[in-house]
Amino acid sequence: MDEKRCNINIHVATSYIDEQSEPDSGRYVFAYTITITNSGEVAAQLISRHWIITDANGKVQEVTGDGVVGEQPHLSPGEEFRYSSGAVLETPVGAMQGLYRMEADDGMTFDAPIAPFTLAVPGLLN
Secondary structure (H helix, E strand, C coil): CCCCCCCEEEEEEEEECHHHCEHHHCEEEEEEEEEEEECCCCCEEEEEEEEEEEECCCCEEEEEEECECCECCEECCCCEEEEEEEEEECCCEEEEEEEEEEEECCCCEEEEEEEEEEEECCCCCC
16 A cells, blocks of 8 residues: 555544543543544545453453444545544543544555554543
């Protein structure tokens, strides 16, 4: 694959949702906002997602499905798509990583990796 032709950048911002969390019950709710930018030279559509969510106890959840938040955004070069979603963990710290399966307008499919990022209750990690 030509890296310059198909280049998807992914930026993640996370937050802890205190009002929806119940620490005494082992329920920690996190929100994340993802910005997907097509920095390549060819338009591409996000077809599916695959997430691996791991809590501090080593419990792993895998989430796969079509698109994101009910959409399969088509991004022309230079365009970006932003969405927010959430995850519920049994521990105050966890991590997520994954990939988006993309299909370029020329029919080539490729994976856009999502680097691991941390979900943590504020003040817990330095």
